[in-house]
Amino acid sequence: MTLHRRVLVVPAGLAIVVPAGLTLLAAALAAGVRLPSSCRNGTCRECRCRVLEGEVRHTIAWPGLDADERRDGWVLPCVAEPLTDLVLEQPRAARVDSP
Numbered sequence: 001m002t003l004h005r006r007v008l009v010v011p012a013g014l015a016i017v018v019p020a021g022l023t024l025l026a027a028a029l030a031a032g033v034r035l036p037s038s039c040r041n042g043t044c045r046e047c048r049c050r051v052l053e054g055e056v057r058h059t060i061a062w063p064g065l066d067a068d069e070r071r072d073g074w075v076l077p078c079v080a081e082p083l084t085d086l087v088l089e090q091p092r093a094a095r096v097d098s099p
């Protein structure tokens with residue numbers, strides 16, 4: 001059985017389904033949702049955003065976040081996979097076809 005997680009990106013209210021094994025960023029792009037990104041390997045922090053509800057795990061041992069940021073819910077979607085359904089706060093998210 002393939003496990004999918006549902007992610008709601010606020011405040012725009014964009015819904016993404018994340019199949020098992022995809023990062024949040026990859027799943028967003030596949031769903032036509034643009035999230036800020038640059039390096040896509042967890043170092044530049046361009047994609048940094050907050051998880052308001054739910055849990056993620058980072059796919060690399062040392063993503064570019066300090067302990068305070070992690071405790072406050074900051075994540076790097078380019079190297080993060082959802083463990084539960086999520087509400088993600090990213091004010092710069094947009095549909096790919098929007099201006």
Ligand code: FES
Pocket residue numbers: 036037038039040041042043044045046047048064076077078079
């Ligand atoms: S795109 Fe660089 S840390 Fe995510």
